[in-house]
Amino acid sequence: MxxxxxxxxxxxxxxxxxxxxxxxxxxxxxxxxxxxxxxxxxxxxxxxxxxxxxxxxxxxxxxxxxSAKRRNRRLMDGLVAGEAAAAAATPATAPGAKEVALIAKRFEQAVGVLRRSRIGGKKRSWLAALSGRPYVDELPWYIIIGAPGAGKTTALVNSGLEFPLATTVGEKVIRGVGGTRHCDWWFASDAVLIDTAGRYTTHDSDRAADRAAWLGFLALLARYRPRRPINGVLLTLSVSDLLSASPARRVAHAGELRERIEELHARLGIAFPVYVLVTKTDLLAGFMEFFADFDKDERAQVWGVTFPYETGASGEGPLPRLASDFAALEKRLNDCLIDQLDSER
Structure with a gap:
């Protein structure tokens, strides 16, 4: 819910x-x-x-x-103070020092917006204060990770989510323009989504600086949102990257993603769901034509599978199920193909 x-x-x-x-x-x-x-x-x-x-x-x-208002204020104050302290404590010559300072500035701007606004765009009336929209600390928080150019930000733009603060303070305060350089905070009506820079996943820009900024950000979340730093991770994989990369590069990238997930588990100390989103599928030949006639409800349907959190009786993970589940997804498309061909006669 x-x-x-x-x-x-x-x-x-x-x-x-x-x-x-x-x-x-x-x-x-x-x-x-x-x-x-x-x-x-x-x-x-x-x-x-x-x-x-x-x-x-x-x-x-x-x-x-x-109580919710006090918790929200403490969270916002703590996050800003923590970022400022981290920036001050990081030597100027240390790897990632400039990165930490930029993240601190970015986060302080976002917190300033939250202090002046409410999720929903307006200050609460007395009735809304009793039963209105939740404060930020009550919303679920999700981290979005993926390689540079994987389409993380584009997926958010076209997600259909409502970002009420954008109408009052401008979208540039909520997110960056173009590729995400550091961390962009999206404050939706139902969730807070943290869009991380692709290099935080791959560490291919400046490995030491990227790793320092990534781990420092995780430490900040663990410290100032200790009960539940995040509610889940959205992991993006680009179709174009999957098709163009060599088998060795695909294996290496899978290792990078696994390492980031393991770091999240270790640094935050919690279990959380991971949602794998395959992006840029519209680049596949025939994709646009195949789905062009779908109505809004049909386009909103999920094409994917959910693996159980618990492992099976034999201790196996979800991989043994992947082949059969993927075949079922393929069958769904093939069943639609018959109707598509019939309508084109």
Whole structure:
């Protein structure tokens, strides 16, 4: 369930609970006797009891909202302070020193936007404060990794997600222009997505500097979001890279991706799902023509498989299933092909 749905469901359930409790007070209250007296026999007493229930529910909602606001402020202050401290503690001659300073500046700009705004674009009314959109620390956070030019940023642009802050402060504050140089923070209505530079994955620009910036960023997340630094990783693979690379290069790149995932596990100390996204499939011959007639709902369908988190009884991972699952995906396309050919007659 996404954050926006939870934000709507939570107050709805709370309101339903108050309604049920009030109904019980009104109809069952007169039937309850305590020491020979019936305290809720009269209507005024029942109205007072119901008012107390409503006041308690409102107070609890206000407390939750205030607590979330304090957590959000502490998170933002801590992240900025942590980046500044890391930049100050990094010697100017150390590998990645300039990179750390640039990330700190970038993050401080994003935090400044969050301090002036709310996810949703406007300041909360008193009602929205009780049941409105979540604060940033309540949203799931996802890291996006992949090689340079793998289409990470383009996938976000065309994801269909809502980025409400972009309408109030401009997209350049939320993300970079062109290729991602460091880390771009996308604040969507339902999640925070951290678009990392491709060289953080491959370490092919300046290995020492890229590695220092990458590991420093992971340390920052682990320190200031200790309960759940991230909720998942989106790993991008470009079709063009897969087709043009030699077998040896594909194996080497798979090793790089595996190393980044292992570093995430080790540095953050948590388990998380990994979503593999194959990008630039529109470059395949016939792709655009094949899917041109699909409507919005058909295009929104997922073409992929989900592997279980737990390993099988034999201790094997998901690889033994890959061949059969991939064959099933291929069959889905072949089944559509018959209809496509029929419509072109």
């Amino acid at each position: 996404d954050a926006s749905a939870k934000a709507v469901l939570r107050p709805a359930l709370a309101g339903a609970g108050v309604l049920v409790a009030s109904t019980l007070v009104w109809f069952v209250g007169p039937l309850i006797a305590i020491g020979g007296s019936v305290p809720l026999a009269g209507e005024p007493a029942r109205w007072i009891a119901i008012a107390v229930l409503v006041a308690l529910a409102a107070a609890r909602a206000a407390w939750r909202s205030a």
